Structure formats: C-alpha cells, structure tokens
Amino acid sequence: MxxxxxxxxxxxxxxxxxxxxxxxxxxxxxxxxxxPPSCLATIDPEKVDTQAPFNEPGLKKVEGKEWEYELVFVASAFNYTPGEVQIPKGAKVKVIATTKDVIHGFEVAGTNVNMMLEPGYISELVYTFNKTGEFLVLCNEYCGVGHHMMTSKIEVVE
Amino acid sequence: MLNQLANTKVDRRDGKLAMAHFYVAFIALAIGGLAGLLQVLVRSGKLELPAGIGYYQILTVHGVILGLVLTTFFIIGFMVSSVSKTAGTFTTRQRTLGWIGFWFKTIGTAMAAVMILLNEATVLFTFYAPLQAHFLFYLGLTLVIVGTWFDSAAIYMKYGQWKKANPGQPSPLLTFMTVITLIMWDVATLGVATTVLFQLLPWSLGIVDTVNVGVSRALFWYFGHPLVYFWLMPAYMAWYVVIPKVIGGKMFSDSLARMSFILLLLFSIPVGFHHQLLEPGIDPAWKFLQVVLTFLVVIPSLMTAFSLFATFESYGRSKGAKGLFGWFKKLPWGDARFTVPFIGMLAFIPGGAGGLVNASHQMNQVVHNTIWVTGHFHLTVATAVLLTFFGVAYWLIPHLTGRTFTKKMNKLALIQGITWAIGMTFMSGAMHAAGLLGAPRRSSFSDYGGAAQAAEWVPYQIAQAVGGTILFLSIILMLYIFVNLAFFAPKGDQEFPVGEVADQAEKTPMVFDNWKLWIGITACLILFAYTLPLIDLIQNAPPGAKGFKFW
Amino acid sequence: MAKTELNRNTETETEIEVEDSSSLKGTLASVFLLGFILIVTWVSVYSLFLDRS
Structure with a gap:
C-alpha cells in the first residue's frame, strides 16, 4: 500500500x-x-460504619507514613460524612473514602481530587493541599434524585 | 471498481426498510431534543419542571433516546441503503431478517420508553448498578441490541452473496465499511448483553439478591467505548465515500480508507478502562495499557483527516486553485450536502483534542465526570456525527422516497447547519470551560449550599441554556426538512453519491477482505487487555451490592 | 511549462510545487494546524493538572 x-x-x-x-x-x-486512584481493597458495604477507618470519619494525623494526615469520608445517598473539615495548608493528605449504598463520585472542585466510590470498594488518593480557601466537595456521579444536593466542604487554613 | 450487482437506485423494497428506520430516528430526535432543551433550561436555574417530572427522568430520556435510539436507527437505515446500493438488492430472506430486526428494536425501544415515562427506570443510559431499574427497561434495551444482530445477519448474508458472485474482487467500499462496523458492533455488544442477561435481569427480577458492580461496569464499558465508534464509523463512511462525490472530486485512496477501518476495528474495543480510570478495583497498570491502546485508535483518525484534506485540495486544484489554501475557496459551500457534514468535520478537531485529554490516564482527574465531558461528546457525536447524518439525510431521504432536495430546502439546510454550529459553540464551549472549573455533569441545578465555586459556574450554565435553545431551533428546522423530504418535496430522482477513486490511486489489496485475520487479531487484543483484570474483578470481588431505587 | 516558470519565477522551488495541480501542500499545512490544536489542548490541560497537584 x-x-x-x-x-x-x-x-x-x-x-x-x-x-x-x-x-x-x-x-x-x-x-x-x-x-489515578486505583485502590484494590474491598469492604462489606453494609458494615462500613463499624469498620476502621470508616467508623471514625474525619481528619486524623498519622505518624511514620508517606503522608501526614488521613482524611476519611463516608458517602451515602445523599450526603458525605463529615459535612465539613479543616485542613492545614501544605498538608499531605491521604483521602480514604467509600460508599454505603450506590455509586457516588468524590470530587474536590478545583483540585485533582476526583474519584469514583463504588459499593464494596475503598477509594484512596494522596493529595497535598497547597492553596488556602474553601473547596467544595461534591458528588459527580449520578446517584439518585438528590444527587445534586450531595456536598461537603474542605477548608484549607494557614 | 465495477460490479454486476450495483444499483443506480436503492431498490424500493429496501428503501422502505431504510425509511422505517428513519421515521423512528427522527421521532427520536424530536423527543430527545425537547428533553435536551428542558435540561439546559433547568440547569440555568431559571426553570422548574412542572407536574413532578424529574430532571433525571428527562436526562434518562435524552441519553437513551438520542444516544441509543436515534443513532442506532439512523445508522442501520444508512447501512441498509448503502449495502443495497453498492452490493445489490437484498433477497426476500435477507430483507425479512432486516424487518425482524426493525421490529425487535422498535418494540424494545417502546418497552424501555414506557418504563422511563413511568419513572421506573431513572438510571440514565449507562445503567449505574446498583441503582435498579424495572426489568422491562433492561429487557427492552436487550431487544434493541438483539434487533441489531438480525440487521447484521442480513448484511453479512448480502456481503457473502456478493463475494460469491464476484470472486477475487475487493468488496464495494461502502459495503466493506458497513460490514466492518457491524463486526465491531457485534463483538462489542457481547459485553453489554452479558451484563444484562447474566447480571442485571436476574437481579432486577429478584432471582438473585446482589450484583457484582465491578464486573458489571467493566462489561458495560467494554461495550460503551466501541459504542461511540459505532456512531463515528458510519460518519466516516460518508466522509470517505459520499463527500468526495458530492463535491465532484475523487476519493483520495480506497486502500487507506479500508486500512483505517481495519485499525478502528482492532483498537476501538480493548479500551473501555479509559472510562474507568478513577475507579477502584482495577490495577493502574491495566488502565495504562488500555490508555496506550486508546491512543492507537487515534491513528486511523489522523489518517482520515489527511485523506479528507487531500480530497478537498485535489478537487480545488483541479478547478484551478492556486496557493497554499486557494482550494478551500473552490469547495461547494452553497451545497448543504457538503457544508453541513463539513461543519461536523471541523467540530471533530476540538472533539478529538478533548478526547485525547479524557483518555490521558491520571489527567482524567481534572475532567472526569465534569461537564467538560458532556461538552466533549456534544462535539463528537452530537455535532461531527449528527451533522454528517443530517447531511446524509438531505439526499438519502428524497432518494428513497423518489423526491428531490430542492433549492429552497438546501437553503434551510444551510441555515440548519450554521445555527447548529453557533448553538453548539455556546453550549459546548461553556461546558468545557465550566468543566475545567469543576462543574459536574449529569446534575440538576444546585447552588451547592451557597458555595462560592458553584456560583462561578452559573454564567456558564446560562450560556449553555442559550446555546441549547439555538440548537433546539435547529432541530425544529431539521424536522421540518425531514418531513418535507419524506412527504412533500417534488417527485424526481435524487442521486445517491458514491465516490470513485482518483486515477492514480492503486489497486485495492485483497487482504482487507480476510475476516479471519482481522477478527482473530481483534479477539487476541481483547483477551490481552481484559482477561486478567476481569478475573481479578471476579476473584477479589467484595460482597455483592443490593439494588436501590433512589429516584 | 515548468521550465519557463522556473525562469520567470526565481524565488524558490517550492513555489513551483505549490502551483502544481497535484500538490498536497495545503493538506500538509492543514493537518499540521490540526496537530497543533491537539498539542495545545493537551499541554494546556496537563499544565492545569500540574498546577493543581
């Protein structure tokens, strides 16, 4: 040819x-x-609330790891726990999240934190919050009638 | 390449089968377009839907009716016409298969539509298990796909008949392209058929309690990406074969056209993970492998771009054009059969650029599930492909109904194409911009608890509504032209343009018709890209997910 | 014909090829413009990715 x-x-x-x-x-x-976030760990979606680390959602300082904080989020229709969280500027954070029911998205608008939450799976992503300000956390994967009401907030402070 | 069976006109009986498809397709355009208009208005924050109609219900209508119904029916109608024209009239048996396919698809569509209207299936066209729709929704969509298998069978039989009658000759290009597109489609639909028959149907019927979400999604996206190539390849058929004849020029090369279709067959299937880049449960190395394969499927499009520009330039120069871009002015801009698809080709440039971004592994984190993606496929499928289909309809509908595409309709068609371009520039442009700022797709209007970031998106959402409204006007114009061409235009002969190869282009090698070879390589690539990650998703599966109805 | 043109028009050889009726120079220019759009888009979004990481 x-x-x-x-x-x-x-x-x-x-x-x-x-x-x-x-x-x-x-x-x-x-x-x-x-x-890209590709965690291979699984969890029973009906026992999320009783299993670590999801029994204590929120920000936690950790020692001896590559990252300084772990930020645990639990998603369910149609909200995130915690509903608001403060992070010190420059903190290297491992975001760990899962869902108790259907598929949800986990997007921190204006950052590269963007991942899918699927029932039975844990999603993780390490991110350094270098800019101060309020960041909107929202669900970017259709999950039902209240999908667009599903939000949380991350405040990066000095 | 002459052959004994080619017709100057599509046989009337085959034409009837094709027209049946076009009626459904354009009814779908009307319904889906209206749903789209309502969506952009709601999303601008200025309109609330009356009578308890949900945003996500009309979003499901829009996706299913336009993404699956309009496209599939138009494509099968175009393919039936193309094969009947270039490989000869269908036999009664083949045509009967075609009609069985038509009724399967139509009944399936009706079933799914009823379930959506009853608000029993507000799960969007991508299914989203463990959101659980009524089983009739899944069954209806299965019937649509089974219907296309009957269509494929009819066309494969016609192709076989032609090969037997013309031993040692390469098949007519339009027939070849149809066959290759359908092979790609049939291989791809095995994935969605598997998840529906073995997972979603038993689960929605209550035979099993839970569903393996990871497997279901992998099977869906194994189908979901080739689906977009099933939309694109018929548009390429028109670009490669029809457009050169419409402008009065020659095809650049028959062999290169076949080559690019072979590459599309090989590389459009083993790439579904690039829709799942941010999902848990899949090793990133496998994702990256499929990213590489996705980039390979760009190559036939690079070839296509060259061929098209070469066709245009050769034609312009044959008309005495000088200079680097003088040929551009020689193109028949007053002919909607050329200009409307040409706008589509232009839209495919930013569309393709956005596609590269989407498929770029970790870069997907910037755009995934933002409205950037919606902006992207409104350039690709809803402009490049759709305007090409409209451009085809302008001559094919009157060809089949024994009418003509009049000067007056041509003028309206040009306005249709231009208003589409303007509307889409506003809508898709605003979607891309808002998406980069983080605005999500598939979401009703929300101020997100008064968040400052969400307030920044509102102006873009208003721009989307402006663009969407212009697009809706363009749809009305298209429907008017369709009705005219189907029922009212003056009787006459409208040409079915089939391009010929330039004189200096060489003979087509026979290897392109070697299906064992191409299907074999396709199968190997799919097994290579999917076997291990799929086993992984099954073996390391979490407890299954129960069904939910959150709408 | 080409020869007379060469004599008249002494600028460059490419000038002659542009006027050749089978030249695909415009095609080459067009696809490179297309390639340029692809690269600019990709690089822009990659910069955004880097800026946000």
Whole structure:
C-alpha cells in the first residue's frame, strides 16, 4: 500500500506526538507515582460504619507514613460524612473514602481530587493541599434524585 | 471498481426498510431534543419542571433516546441503503431478517420508553448498578441490541452473496465499511448483553439478591467505548465515500480508507478502562495499557483527516486553485450536502483534542465526570456525527422516497447547519470551560449550599441554556426538512453519491477482505487487555451490592 | 511549462510545487494546524493538572 510522502510525514509527526504524551503520562504515573486512584481493597458495604477507618470519619494525623494526615469520608445517598473539615495548608493528605449504598463520585472542585466510590470498594488518593480557601466537595456521579444536593466542604487554613 | 450487482437506485423494497428506520430516528430526535432543551433550561436555574417530572427522568430520556435510539436507527437505515446500493438488492430472506430486526428494536425501544415515562427506570443510559431499574427497561434495551444482530445477519448474508458472485474482487467500499462496523458492533455488544442477561435481569427480577458492580461496569464499558465508534464509523463512511462525490472530486485512496477501518476495528474495543480510570478495583497498570491502546485508535483518525484534506485540495486544484489554501475557496459551500457534514468535520478537531485529554490516564482527574465531558461528546457525536447524518439525510431521504432536495430546502439546510454550529459553540464551549472549573455533569441545578465555586459556574450554565435553545431551533428546522423530504418535496430522482477513486490511486489489496485475520487479531487484543483484570474483578470481588431505587 | 516558470519565477522551488495541480501542500499545512490544536489542548490541560497537584 502506497503512502503519499506528506502523509508519511504527518503520520510520523502525529504518532510521535502521541508517543511523547504517553511517555510523559507513563513517567509521571509509574516513576513519580501519580497514578489515578486505583485502590484494590474491598469492604462489606453494609458494615462500613463499624469498620476502621470508616467508623471514625474525619481528619486524623498519622505518624511514620508517606503522608501526614488521613482524611476519611463516608458517602451515602445523599450526603458525605463529615459535612465539613479543616485542613492545614501544605498538608499531605491521604483521602480514604467509600460508599454505603450506590455509586457516588468524590470530587474536590478545583483540585485533582476526583474519584469514583463504588459499593464494596475503598477509594484512596494522596493529595497535598497547597492553596488556602474553601473547596467544595461534591458528588459527580449520578446517584439518585438528590444527587445534586450531595456536598461537603474542605477548608484549607494557614 | 465495477460490479454486476450495483444499483443506480436503492431498490424500493429496501428503501422502505431504510425509511422505517428513519421515521423512528427522527421521532427520536424530536423527543430527545425537547428533553435536551428542558435540561439546559433547568440547569440555568431559571426553570422548574412542572407536574413532578424529574430532571433525571428527562436526562434518562435524552441519553437513551438520542444516544441509543436515534443513532442506532439512523445508522442501520444508512447501512441498509448503502449495502443495497453498492452490493445489490437484498433477497426476500435477507430483507425479512432486516424487518425482524426493525421490529425487535422498535418494540424494545417502546418497552424501555414506557418504563422511563413511568419513572421506573431513572438510571440514565449507562445503567449505574446498583441503582435498579424495572426489568422491562433492561429487557427492552436487550431487544434493541438483539434487533441489531438480525440487521447484521442480513448484511453479512448480502456481503457473502456478493463475494460469491464476484470472486477475487475487493468488496464495494461502502459495503466493506458497513460490514466492518457491524463486526465491531457485534463483538462489542457481547459485553453489554452479558451484563444484562447474566447480571442485571436476574437481579432486577429478584432471582438473585446482589450484583457484582465491578464486573458489571467493566462489561458495560467494554461495550460503551466501541459504542461511540459505532456512531463515528458510519460518519466516516460518508466522509470517505459520499463527500468526495458530492463535491465532484475523487476519493483520495480506497486502500487507506479500508486500512483505517481495519485499525478502528482492532483498537476501538480493548479500551473501555479509559472510562474507568478513577475507579477502584482495577490495577493502574491495566488502565495504562488500555490508555496506550486508546491512543492507537487515534491513528486511523489522523489518517482520515489527511485523506479528507487531500480530497478537498485535489478537487480545488483541479478547478484551478492556486496557493497554499486557494482550494478551500473552490469547495461547494452553497451545497448543504457538503457544508453541513463539513461543519461536523471541523467540530471533530476540538472533539478529538478533548478526547485525547479524557483518555490521558491520571489527567482524567481534572475532567472526569465534569461537564467538560458532556461538552466533549456534544462535539463528537452530537455535532461531527449528527451533522454528517443530517447531511446524509438531505439526499438519502428524497432518494428513497423518489423526491428531490430542492433549492429552497438546501437553503434551510444551510441555515440548519450554521445555527447548529453557533448553538453548539455556546453550549459546548461553556461546558468545557465550566468543566475545567469543576462543574459536574449529569446534575440538576444546585447552588451547592451557597458555595462560592458553584456560583462561578452559573454564567456558564446560562450560556449553555442559550446555546441549547439555538440548537433546539435547529432541530425544529431539521424536522421540518425531514418531513418535507419524506412527504412533500417534488417527485424526481435524487442521486445517491458514491465516490470513485482518483486515477492514480492503486489497486485495492485483497487482504482487507480476510475476516479471519482481522477478527482473530481483534479477539487476541481483547483477551490481552481484559482477561486478567476481569478475573481479578471476579476473584477479589467484595460482597455483592443490593439494588436501590433512589429516584 | 515548468521550465519557463522556473525562469520567470526565481524565488524558490517550492513555489513551483505549490502551483502544481497535484500538490498536497495545503493538506500538509492543514493537518499540521490540526496537530497543533491537539498539542495545545493537551499541554494546556496537563499544565492545569500540574498546577493543581
């Protein structure tokens, strides 16, 4: 099959660009650890309230880990626990969340914290809150009639 | 490439089958479009739905009716016409299969529609187990898919018949592209059929109590991404084969067109995880593998872009165009059969750019489930694909009904295309911008407890409503043109444009018709990308999820 | 024809190719413009990702 000279140039350029994109993503993900949230741990969705760490939702300081805080969220139709939380600026936080019923989203608007919560699974993501201010936590995955009322708030303070 | 069976006109009996599909498709456009208008108005915060109708109910209508019904019916109607035109009239047996397919799809659609209207199935078209709809909703959508299997069977039989009558010859391009698109579709629908038959139906009937959510989602998205290529490939058929003839030029290359369709078959299926990048239960390495495969499916689109520009430039230069871009002015801008799909092609450039962003592994965290994604697929399916389909309808409907596309209708059609472009620029543009600021998709109007961030999104939501209203006017115009072409336009002969290859383009190699090879590679890629993560989702599954009805 | 043009128009060789009726220079320019849009979009959102991380 014959390719026009210009088409060869175009495809080499195009495929080359795709390879550059993939390399940037791959190095960032596998070498720097910026993987999308992909926690493999599971939990019985009906026993969420009695199991650690979900029996005590909220922010907790931890020692001897790569991150300084753990922020535990429990989602259910149509609210998050806790409904409001304060985080010191610059804190490296592991967000740990799960759902007690249907699928929910967990998005902290204006940040890269964005993950799916699915019944039976735990979702985790490590994030450093470098900017002060109020951040809206909202459900970005359809979960029922009150979906758009489902919110929480993270306040990053000095 | 001449062949003995090609018709100058689609046989009247095949035309009737195609037209039946188009009636359903355009009724769907009317209903789905109205639902879309209501959504943008509600989301602007200026309108509340009367009579207890829920936002999510009309959102389900919009998604199911436009994403599944309009597209599928239009595509099958276009395919039936294309095959009948290029490979010859269907036999009675083949056409009967086509009619069985039509009734399966129509009855299935009616079942799902009734359940949605009764508010028994407000689960959106992506299902969202463990939200649990009425079993008739799942059954109805299953019938739609089974219907398309009958359609495929009819077309495969026609293709086989042509091959037998024309040994050693490459199949007609439009027929080849139809067959490859349907193979891709049939392989993909196995996933959604599996989750519905073995998981969602028994669960919604109460035979089993719980559902494995991880497996259900993986099976759905195994289908969900090829679904979008099932929309796109028929548009590519029109771009590669029909548009060159409409402008009076030649196809750039038959072989390259076939090559890009083969690549679309191979790489559009094993990529569903890029819809699940932020989900638990799937190892990130498997996600990244599918991200790489997703990037490979960009290549045939890069080839398509080159072929199309080359067709346009060659035509313009044959008309004496000079300079780097002189050919651009020579294109027949006054012909809606060209201009309306051309607007679609342009929309596919930002659409494709956004698609690359969506599929970029961890970058998905910026845009996932924000309204950016809604803006993205309103450029791809709701502009690139849909305007191409409208452009096809402008000549195909009168071709099938024995009428003509008049100058007056052509003028209206141009206005239709331009208003669509304006409306979509507002709506999709505002969606992209608001999405980057964090505004979620699939959500009714909310001030999120008075949050400052949510207040920033409101102006964009008003812009969406403005754009959506313009789009709705464009839909009304389209429906008017459709009714005219189907029932009132003057009798006459409207051409079915099928492009020919440029003289210097070489002979088509036979390897493209080697289905064992292509289906074999497709199967290997799917097994490679899905086997281990799927086993993982089954073996390490959490306790199953009970059903909920939260609407 | 090409020769006379070469004599008249001494600017560059590409100038002649542009006027050639089978030239695809405009196509090449167009797809590179498209490629440029893809790259700019991707790089912008990646910068946003970096800025927010």
């Amino acid at each position: 014959h390719l026009h000279k210009f088409e060869k140039i175009w495809l080499i350029f195009g495929i080359g660009s795709l390879l550059v994109f993939l390399t940037v993503l791959g190095v960032s993900a596998f070498y720097l650890g910026n993987q």
